[in-house]
Amino acid sequence: MSYLFDNYLPLAITFKSAQGCWLTDTQDKQYLDALSGVGVVGLGHCHPAITHAITQQAQTLVHTSNWYRIEHQESLAKKLCQSSKMKKVFFANSGAEANEAAIKLTRLYAKKHQINAPIILTANHSFHGRTMATLSATGTLKVQQGFSPLLPEFIHVDFDDIDAIKAHQANSNIVGVMLEPILGEAGVIIPADNYLNKVQEVCHKNNWLLILDEVQTGAGRTGKLFAYQHNNISPDILTCAKGLGNGLPIGACLGGAKVADLFTPGTHGSTYGGNPLCSRVALSVLETIETENILDNVNTQSIYFLSQASLVLAKNTIVKDIRAKGLMLAISLDKIYPDLIKQALDIGLLINANGVHIRLLPPLIINQNEMDILIEKLNQLIGSLS
Numbered sequence: 001m002s003y004l005f006d007n008y009l010p011l012a013i014t015f016k017s018a019q020g021c022w023l024t025d026t027q028d029k030q031y032l033d034a035l036s037g038v039g040v041v042g043l044g045h046c047h048p049a050i051t052h053a054i055t056q057q058a059q060t061l062v063h064t065s066n067w068y069r070i071e072h073q074e075s076l077a078k079k080l081c082q083s084s085k086m087k088k089v090f091f092a093n094s095g096a097e098a099n100e101a102a103i104k105l106t107r108l109y110a111k112k113h114q115i116n117a118p119i120i121l122t123a124n125h126s127f128h129g130r131t132m133a134t135l136s137a138t139g140t141l142k143v144q145q146g147f148s149p150l151l152p153e154f155i156h157v158d159f160d161d162i163d164a165i166k167a168h169q170a171n172s173n174i175v176g177v178m179l180e181p182i183l184g185e186a187g188v189i190i191p192a193d194n195y196l197n198k199v200q201e202v203c204h205k206n207n208w209l210l211i212l213d214e215v216q217t218g219a220g221r222t223g224k225l226f227a228y229q230h231n232n233i234s235p236d237i238l239t240c241a242k243g244l245g246n247g248l249p250i251g252a253c254l255g256g257a258k259v260a261d262l263f264t265p266g267t268h269g270s271t272y273g274g275n276p277l278c279s280r281v282a283l284s285v286l287e288t289i290e291t292e293n294i295l296d297n298v299n300t301q302s303i304y305f306l307s308q309a310s311l312v313l314a315k316n317t318i319v320k321d322i323r324a325k326g327l328m329l330a331i332s333l334d335k336i337y338p339d340l341i342k343q344a345l346d347i348g349l350l351i352n353a354n355g356v357h358i359r360l361l362p363p364l365i366i367n368q369n370e371m372d373i374l375i376e377k378l379n380q381l382i383g384s385l386s
């Protein structure tokens, strides 16, 4: 009998250690981690710079409180704002909490503009988190089931369909559009190149906030520090988490000029958010992304994955589509194969699957040799299905 609630259904595998892209289980079997703890350990497991930052900070100061100034939090805020051209940051402990802050900011923005029943447009099949507000924002029934009443302020529209957004322009209660630049949990759904530009245009025209959930796409995952930077746009609110702490819990909600003065003392907070340890480590993550030219590697390996996958994997007739934006990778199959994740584990590979989509989020430090191993294992896996 387990004393844990049954909300997870863990596979009967326990990892005991890891290094780079590789995990070792308690039977000493090795696995290539093509999931990075679901988009978290972008710099790979136990990256020396991050291990150094953790141990050094753990020996110095782990936690105080946001009642006092926190030097590393201020440095991290400066670095994040300068590299995203945003104005202000609030630090939380997770992606959902970063999105909660974004939703609270949007309510304050609505009040300021005398909108008493604010509505935010979000996408069908999106994922924004598991708290009450963020699961209401999420466009996936499976996440919402059983938890009604939901927050009333979200209207879901089709992703990558600008007309679906424009159709709501007459609704004066709308205050913002909240989107993932790429639908992550839904299976790496990449919109048209100029979709976000068009969304920004509609937002500007209607004085709506553009809220981007970069919890998964941020921290270098798509080959830019933030995915929206591919589009040269400027969101009003930007959230980030997963890759930011390389395994330590931290989330960030960044605000631009339209919302920069909305959080006043006492309006929001978090006990742990932005504590010295997590801030110091996130700062090291951002510095390491720069010093080790991680974004260059993401782009190089992304191109290499696409070329090798179309050479090798596309030969399998059950492969219907191969997608990549940076190191957000997906392979769509002809139908659902329910045992895919277990079959991959058998051959020493960690993947995710959603419906017909195999989703891969390998560490951003993956090298060409490891990419070859990934392709080879995927080919073995997919070949065994047909």
Ligand SMILES: *Cc1c(COP(=O)(O)O)cnc(C)c1O
Residues within 6 Å of the ligand: 093, 094, 095, 096, 097, 099, 127, 128, 129, 130, 180, 184, 185, 213, 214, 215, 216, 217, 241, 242
């Ligand atoms: C994972 C994810 C979240 C939720 O983050 P948590 O840290 O699990 O709360 C929110 N939005 C997106 C796009 C995500 O991928």
